[in-house]
Amino acid sequence: MKTAIYVQDMRASGVVRTMIAMARAFAAEDEVTLLAARSAGIFGARDVAPARFVAASERSPDVVGGVVGAVRGGVPARLAVVPALRRTLRALDPDVVLSGGNFGHFSLWLATRGLRIPVVYVFSNAMERPGQPWRNRWRRFWSGLLVRGAAGAILVGSNLAHSGVFRPHVASGKAVLIPNGIDLAAVPAADGTVPAPLASPVPSILAIGRLTPQKNFEALIDAVAAARRHRPVRLVILGSGEDRYRVALEARTAALGIAEDVVFAGLTDDVYPWLRAARVFALASHWEGASIALLEAMAAGTPIVASRTAGDAAEVLSNGRFGLLVDPGDAEAFAAALLRQIDSPVLPGPRVAIYDAPLMMRAYHRVLTKARDAGRARVAPAPGGTPPIR
Template identity: 30%
Template sequence: MDMRECEVIAPNFKKRLSGVTSTIIQLVPVQSRALGIAVLGPGLPASLPRLRLSQLPGLWRAPRGRMVRVWHARRNVEMLPGIVMRDLLRMPLKLVFTSASQRRHTAYTKWLIGRMDAVVATSARTGSYLDGAHEVILHGIDTQRFHPAPDKAAAKAALGLPAEQKIVGCFGRVRRQKGTDLFVDAMIALLPARPGWTAIVAGRATGPHESFEAGLRRRVAEAGLAERILFVGEHTNIPPWYRALDLFVAPQRWEGFGLTPLEAMASGVPVVAADVGAFSEIIVTGSGETGIIVPAGQADAMARAAGALMDEDGRRIAAGANARAHVAARFSIENEARALEAVYRRLMGGSPASGRTPSSSATRL
């Protein structure tokens, strides 16, 4: 990207794919419709507008039509370079930090956050762990990429899943923090009495978590359910797997935000989720139900909630339709992009870079 057109930089200084990286990958193409935005760092698709490290000296000059540009960090390792460039090298930058963490910050992290020009929390619960002023902007989802299947049976068959079975799924890295064992235990309790259901675990176990997955597979085999609780591995093209589901379970013990319930609901799939991350802020219970929230770490409670939706077809189907409508109305990625754009424009001042038209006023979620 031409530095004169670059108004916002989204650094990504972590090679391995993570939720933060996924957020950047999904957001930047939408943001680029109204802003001169570029990514910087490894582990990102070549299709994204990007800067090279050799272009960083260009940060001493503000972009065309602006007094400053924005450096939007999402990790400590990205906040620190922004502080150095703004305060020591005197580059015309404003610093934004998005926090997804739901734990007390270390003194070092508090020091970094205290030097930001604006702070965004991804949920109200996340915001409760921040000491200073902040704005809550919930994540959004690409509702065109994640959408209901026009033919559920065909969606299952295309993935090699039994088209005649109802499918309940749990997606994400296979590890204790993600609660994969809680899902497996719940399915071992539920499936013997529900022959019309099959469960799938989609995700990868890495390093020390490989033995954890091996132990889960042994428990499934010992229960005689190896043909009905399937470990399907990691998939880069995940939307078709959501479209094959009839029910999604998010069993995490801890989560910063957690996009998987939104991805499932956008696909017309109701959700049973642990009360972690932003799940209680995005899932509707009661009237207009889109799913059920259960206490974190309790396999029995999860099994009861999942069993209720598995056994009541009308309730489950209605919750899936409600889920799609809810996400489309409140959690589109365009809403998130507009809300962030409002933060950027407030900090940058001036008129937009040449050739760009500001989008409509930002939406605060």
């Protein structure tokens, strides 16, 4: 099976890491290309091998097509990559395409108009988000439109499967729930490495995520400020993102008097030394689909505090059995949970075993094979006829 797995760029996000792992696993049996609209990010061909890597917006000797200049994120960028992406897809001629993340669906949808390539979309973020009534309405409409025209849809969390947008498609079998997973066999063994920002006798709380309001770092900063009234603690935030948001977060730490104990540590291609060196992993998101960072924290054995609004966090943590759950709007309760996990931790134990990536990947492969077979049936010529042009 010729499979293309599409991502918008190669940033160090949970979606990108998952799709890279998927491409590498599928390459054992299939001809697989990890296709990015742009190569921006810290990952590249070496990380994707043995699968092939192609960036549609850059000149490549393997792909017929032109060049689209580097542009930043947003709707203009997603439109700008469409011509090169379409040409690249025509050159690759895959049997099926897996669109790995919400951010890239729009570009791929436009690029595949009229190409008769079966597309399976992965939905990994909540449809309903606080304070966004009109955008929520548009998001529901657009997601429903995507699923109706797709060869299939994969939902990474039960919160998505139970939403009004996807429930009818789950009932019909067009959309399936496949919880996120991580490859436990690939989790590196502890080697004693302690990243410099965590090399402190003061207990460190680690957060991982793109610097965007979705991740609700404000609540975590407020909780750390409240916790520091009881004992010294530090906060390390691993990730990059919106400059304006980071500036606002830095201003918040300064206003609370904790700027020296909050570190914005940037990006890494290996989160496990950070997780093992931290005393607590904290997830404060307003919304999620299903957090990969949460699973990685469980695999590292790091005590966890997660917001009840962070997608499937309550289900993953078995309603508090394997980590603490909090209301992210209650800074004092959040602080108390952080301090408890430092002093008398509730550990994640073996819970992550049910989220092992091979289980997820086999389920994905079944969905893609079904989509490919359905696509072949649609384009097969009638007896005595000629096949349609792809």
